[in-house]
Amino acid sequence: MNIFFKRIFNFIKQHPVRYIGSLILMMVSSVAVIYPARIIGQVVDQIIKGTLTAEWLIGHLVVLVGVIAVAYAAESAWTYMIFIGYYEIQQELRVKLLRNNLRKKIPFYAHFRTGDIITRSSEDVSTMGEVMGFGTYATLNSSFMLIVTLSMMITTVSLPLTIAALIPMPILSYFVYKWGYEVEEEYSKAQAAVSELNNEVLEMIDGNYVVRAYGQEEAMIGAFREKTEVAMKKNIRVGELDSRFMPLAEFIAMLSFIIGISYGGYLVSQGVIQVGDVIAFQVYMSSIMWPIFLLGDILSTYKRGKVASSRIQELEVYDDGLERGGQSTLRRIESIEFKQFSFTYPGEEYPMLKEIDVKIGEGETLGIVGKTGSGKTTLLMQLLHQFPYNGQHISINGVPVVEYRENDVAHQIAYVPQEHILFSRSIRENMYFGKANATDDEIWAALKLAAFDKDVRRMPEGLDTIVGEKGVSLSGGQKQRLSIARALLRNRECLILDDALSAVDAKTEREIIEHLQAERKEGINLIASHRLSAIRHANEIIVLSEGRIIERGTHEELLDQKGWYYEQYNIQELEEEFE
Incomplete structure (x- = not known):
């Protein structure tokens, strides 16, 4: 018919x-x-x-x-x-x-x-x-x-x-x-x-x-x-x-x-x-x-x-091609593993990610750095299953992601993307996307962790301040911090920050990182950043170039290797001295 x-x-x-x-x-x-x-x-x-x-x-x-x-x-x-x-x-x-x-x-x-x-x-x-x-x-x-x-x-x-x-x-x-x-x-x-x-x-x-x-x-x-x-x-x-x-x-x-x-x-x-x-x-x-x-x-x-x-x-x-239908229940995330993971964008000839091997467990932070176009965001997006895996696998607790119910995986992750999406509502209502029944005390606590509470208190309407369409009434740094606060209010086992601190100053960045270290000792954190100061505390840092891991280790180990990370770190340190 x-x-x-x-x-x-x-x-x-x-x-x-x-x-x-x-x-x-x-x-x-x-x-x-x-x-x-x-x-x-x-x-x-x-x-x-x-x-x-x-x-x-x-x-x-x-x-x-x-x-x-x-x-x-x-x-x-x-x-x-x-x-x-x-x-x-x-x-x-x-x-x-x-x-x-x-x-x-x-x-x-x-x-x-x-x-x-x-x-x-x-x-x-x-x-x-x-x-x-x-x-x-x-x-x-x-x-x-x-x-x-x-x-x-x-x-x-x-x-x-x-x-x-x-x-x-x-x-x-x-x-x-x-x-x-x-x-x-x-x-x-x-x-x-x-x-x-x-x-x-x-x-x-x-x-x-x-x-x-x-x-x-x-x-x-x-x-x-x-x-x-x-x-x-x-x-x-x-x-x-x-x-x-x-x-x-x-x-x-x-x-x-x-x-x-x-x-x-x-x-x-x-x-x-x-x-x-x-x-x-x-x-x-x-x-x-x-x-x-x-x-x-x-x-x-x-x-x-x-x-x-x-x-x-x-x-x-319209079929977006994503693998669905998993029935396994995911109650908590204990580990995330990329094993020989490669990925090619639909319609492209060459892979964007090539043989990525990474494993991160509870209480650990993974830092992801590399020059623009190296595959940092792509790696995080594939953990969120934004494109088909095409036979490749990312595992959570040793089980391929596609075997879990889709909503179970999404429920365990708090994500702050590069492009911060805010709604034309009040600060309080935007925070409700992180936790629908959050109290004002919980909201203020999350704003403090994101170093945004003082800014909000200075606003005449406080939490009832309308941010405008896509947060037009806020600065770039304020948008980022509100997005981070919303993710922290969500309080999930896995936190993903995709270059989420690029618009804040060095002092504010250090404050936010210190809060994350104190509050998320038991969680899993994945942080992609161009600024090495945002990930120097990570348990492991991987350096991507053209989709491959070319360096890996702690901050000190990477400095000792005197490769791309070492050179970039010296450049950024020099820039901060002149600021």
Whole structure:
């Protein structure tokens, strides 16, 4: 079954009572809406025959009012029930996509750009809402209205007249079918253009300072204007195709009316039907005009929905290639081991890490240094399983990481990345990401360990200070220290700092390192850094170059080797003397 219709049917199956109730009420309202046409035809016939009486008319008027009241109540109820689906499917899809997106690792985000993910998770989800709201409403309403109306036309008026009046309909069906595929194709292009536009907006916002610093405002505006024009033209094309349906439907409807009146008049002249039947037939024809007019909108809605469903499905099924499915329970981390570990980035020819052998146990700190591009961050990211292992293994407690439940491993690690991610909330709320139920005392203790407590106390709002989007109101060093404090509040057995002290001064760095040494005597610490002062206390330091370990040992042992570490240490010591 097409994934689009499967998604719709699965949603309907989740709410059977509502949709069964809607169908019943829809049938009642359809009959109630159409039935007055029969009464009108009878009134006309009574007038022509001269047999109309006040008693007969009043009786039928009472019935007519009652039928109209039933039609109003039934249609209001089922319309409300149907349009609940408009909001519910959006809520369900957004939560599902967020859960899916949070679970995926770096290959997923390398394939889908942020703006594209946002477009699919917002506009495409809204389109699915339109399908379950207006699309379902219009489809069911039109279908039942057509069935009931045609049944009344055939059984109460004339089968030949009904067939004759519907002769122009195949013309409408042909063009609706033909244009529908064009709508699907053009809407897919339009959504891709909108995704590209959103990507551009996000990049411009993120790079706002750089754009202004280099005086590229006009150039960026010009490039953005070109992309908006592309998106506009593609959406105009979709609108142009949509605009064809209604005029054609109106034209076909007029032809049907003309045929109905002409042939109906002929049948009256032949004594086959009554004048009242012709009047009722025209009322019936008016009733089926609504479904005919809606046909284009219905098809356009479903074609858009098919595109949206496909784009959403791409997010859901994209395989980031990571090994999952481990069932072993991890209660604590006692040791971490890289054994002859090599790694090549997807799509690359040469390995980034080559035959790494490292083992670290409880109460130990591993320092990772090396020049830019040597593989420090890559090594840490592979411990976090951000890329597929492709047969390579990292072991925790002697067991390959992939054999543990994914959440168990993540639960035991606190990670501070190079790019510090802060949320546009207060300092307290950002700290809650480390520990959701943390008390203020616990928060202040973690801030003190990160040497950030004094800064926060100087802020007018204290812990309630809003840091702004991505921590825009904080300096680089403050962002780093808040990120470190959040990780320390998490208080996990394994702490990973990926060049997390690069923006703080030497004095603050020493203070933080001293706190880490005092507070994390039993934990496992992995610290990657360009500044050797951040890792000189480590139990073991490894020096990476082009993905290989070229030196290893304690700080003193590496100085004795007089290699890269020794040279870099002398350079940094000299730089500190001149600061």
